[in-house]
Amino acid sequence: MKLKDFLAGALTGIAAAIIVNQAIEKVNPNTPAEDVLKAVKEAFKKEGPIDGSWIVMKPEPFTNNVLSMEVYRGGISRIKNGELEQYEFAANAETGTVVELIKK
Template sequence: MKLKDFLAGVLTGVAAGFIVNEAIDRVNPNVAADSVLNTIKVAFKSEGPIDGSWIVMKTEPYKNNVITMNVYRGGISRIKDGELEQFEFTADAKTGTIVELVKI
């Protein structure tokens, strides 16, 4: 096999991989739900230990006045000053940004 043929094959493989990766990103532009939950957990851990957390892996539509977006819903709990605190959150599925955090 000639070096020229080998390099042509490698470059073709790299180009095909790049194209497939871009196509997948366009089909599912959402941030992974696990990533969103981990980001929230890191923020809460800075104030103390976490007791539990959850997130719904499927997005759902969310409307806040005139803004409509797909979101993940989840929750987190912790013990602070001997008291159980529970929060529910709503996060934008495209960016992972928290759009609502409610203490329950």
């Protein structure tokens, strides 16, 4: 096998791998909402296991008498001391910071 043929094959393989990787990222990117939900779940898991979670994928306007921002709304449920606890949250769409947490 000639060195030129080997290098051509290796470069073609590398180029194909890069193109496939970029195509996969376009088809299944992590959305900011998923990142926010993951962070909230990790915070709740520090206190114990969670049973379920949800998040609205489209940000919505939020005002708390002082600040106005876009937020993702979501919820977490868990069993604590034999009872179901449910929480709803609003997290800043840009930073992921939880700006509201309500126990239902």
